[in-house]
Amino acid sequence: LRFSRDGLGQHTVGDDAGDGLVLHHRDLSPLGPAAQDRAMAAEIARAQRGLRPERRPLGRAVLFSLGPHRPDRLFVTVHHLVIDAVSWQVLLAELDRAHGQAASGTPVDLGPPPASFQDWAHRLAQYTADGEFDPEAAYWSRTAGRVHADLPRDLDGVAAPGDERAVTVRLGAAWTEALLRDVPQAYRTQVNDVLLAALAHVLAHWSGRGQVAIALEGHGREARALGGGLDLSGALGWFTTLFPVVLEVPGTPGWGALLKSVKEQLRAVPRRGVGYGALRHLRPGTSGGQPLPDHAEPPVSFNYLGRLTTSDASGTLFARPPGRFELFGGDRGVRTRPLDVTALVADGQLEFTWHHSAARHREETVRRLAEEVLEALRAIVRHCAGPNSGGATPSDFPLAGLEQAEVDRLVGDGRTVRDLLPLTPVQSGMLFHHLSAPDAGVYLEQVHLDVRGVPDPDALARAWQETVERTPELRAAVVWADAGRPLLAVHRHCVLPLAHHDWRALSPARQRERLRDLLAADRAAPPALDRPPLMRLALVRLSGDRVRVVWTFHHVLLDGWSVFHVLSDVMAAHAALARGEAPRLPERR
Incomplete structure (x- = not known):
């Protein structure tokens, strides 16, 4: 190139x-x-x-x-x-693979070439020219109009070549591990959300503003944003996106409110920001295109590079380097932005580097800001480890169409509910008829069948529970949003209600009589729709290896086609358990 x-x-x-x-x-x-x-x-x-x-x-x-x-x-x-930061991982991996092949005397074969930077550039240009990003123009115009470029400054000097300085601070390894492991689980966030929440909190307090404008960098390999069909995971090039975000820092006290607010604002960015640069630089020259208006640049940029790793394993070309991954700036020109903040995880520690101009800010000011961000992250980690932390936000359930207050009411801290889904029209009709006659057993289904080759009913019970754990729909219950709108709440875990019966001592006639009584009793007490699962199971041992399965469920849970999928998964899980193996079931959606 x-x-x-x-x-x-x-x-x-x-x-x-x-x-x-x-x-x-x-x-x-x-x-x-x-x-x-x-x-x-x-x-x-x-x-x-x-x-x-x-x-x-x-x-x-x-x-x-x-x-x-x-x-x-x-x-x-x-x-x-x-080359961008992601490309370094690709480049080093390919060098390692090629060296291994050459060292063993085999021809170097890296496989078919991935989608290239040129493929991506042509797709981006065509996608933009076709007007695919045009619906985003109003969003970006509003965002650009809210950008403010001023920050507090220590000095009145003018940035000049050679006055760039950098301050680097690190979060300890234990704090970093907790930040990467515990915090995203508590609020269903990405690490980038948490880092930006801490940064926005500190900058808002420093500037005295409730809004913080940041130029946010992303990896840009958003193939789905361009219609799909491009695999950019192995591509080398500069795909990085740069786009403005104006984060509102909530006045409501508490780290939970801050994390939820920043997360939702970032989720509202269309297509992870790919369209901003396309509309600003590619769209004006096309027929009918309207350029985005000029606007002040955010005074701070932020880029999270992720976890930078090299292998310490034997047999690989590269070992961990003795120095640090660094960006060589050469003979830098004049800084165009007061602050550029870069974060990465290296050697198990989160590291922030703050680039600034000595003509505008003293080092002690920048170091104080950097340390305050670290302290904010420690406070967030402590908060997420506490008993009153956790929660979900509307973007976690995009199909449900909820406001934050409804999400809080329906899922609480979010740890037990995986998803909220709208009912289909047919499911809604079933629910209506059930509520109209709750004691009539409308749409209550019963499946009962004999299964042979089951010397241990407990193994069959474990197979059913394994299937419930692998099938989200089987862990659903009905909840009610505002205005009486029903939703299905898919729980992360639930225990299948199970009853064991041993009728081996009974005659066949007596077994048939007891089965009629069991089915009638089951129908007389349908599962509650507001508690998962909307089904229960009875396993009746009829002989040495013969078991009668009685499976009762509400039809709002499953259609007829799905019933056979569930039974197939149960039988596959039972066969694996009988062989002493862990079941390997397909992940159902």
Whole structure:
């Protein structure tokens, strides 16, 4: 790849034949460790400064041989115009795989090439030209109009080349593990939501505003936002999105209210922000396109790079590097934004780096803000570990069409309910008839059948429970939203009501009589619709390995086709348990 500038000042990417990632080898084994480190630093600086967008190559690699007492080092640098953070993981994985094949003497085969950056760029341009992002224009115009560019500042200087500074702070490993593990479960958040909530909380307190404008970076590999059909998981390139968000920091006290509010505001961003840049830069030149209005840029940017890992396993090309993953800035120009905040997890610790201009902010001010964000995250972790934490939000149940107050009433802390779903018209009709005559047994279904080859009824009971755990619909109950609208609440877990009967000592005639009584009693006490599951089971042992199964359920739960899926899964689970194996059932939706 290379970039060239056309007459309009735009850069265009070209695909030239020739060297791509140039590899140089430097044998430093005759030198001592200190001299090796100095030589590597000098060579790395030359490699980085030699990258120019207008000429190839845009990537260089240097392999340092350090002798028998130090492992070899591979340094790779690629111009940031053509590679994003996600691409580094892809690149290193492919290098590892290719090296393993070459070292074993087999031809290098990385499989069919994935969708390329060019494929994505053409799809994005065409998708934009076709007006697919046009419905988002009103949202982005409103958001842009709410952006405020001012922040408190310590100094009245003007940003100039060379005055960039960086402050780095780290959350301890134990706090980081709790943040990544416990907090997302409590409020069904992503890590990015939590980090932005803490950042917005601190910036709002510092600026004295209830709104915080942030330029948010995303990985941009949103193939579904472009109609699907592109697998970008193995693609190399610059897919990063940059779009404004204006976060309202709620006046309601409490970390739970903050997390819920920020999460919902981020979920309201259409297609994870892909359309903003497309509308702003690609749509104006097309027929009928309306550019987004110019607006002030958010004074703060934020980018969460995720968990950066390298393998420590034997047999791989790469081991954990001795240094840190860093962005080399070269000869930086003037900063266009007062604050740029980057977060990542490295070596088990969450790390924030705050880039700022020394002409605007003193280091102690930026460090104080950075430490306050860490303290906010610790407070959030402590809150989520407490007994009164947790909750869901309307975006967790997009089909239900609820407000936050209804969600709180219906699911409480959200730990027991997995989903809320509207009833189909047929289900609603069944529910209406049931409520009209609750004692008539309308739409109460009973399935009873003989199963042979069951010497242990407890194993069959475990197979049924396993099927309930794998089938969300079997864990549903009816709840009522405001205005009397019924919904199905799918619970995370529930125990299937089960009764065991042993009729082996009875005659066949007496067994038939007892079965009639059991069925009649079951129909006389239908399952309550507001408590899961809307079914129950009776297992009647008739002989040594013969069991009569009586399965009673409300028809609002299952249609006839689904009944056979459930029975098939139960039989498969029982067969696995009988062999002493763990059941492997399909995940039902």
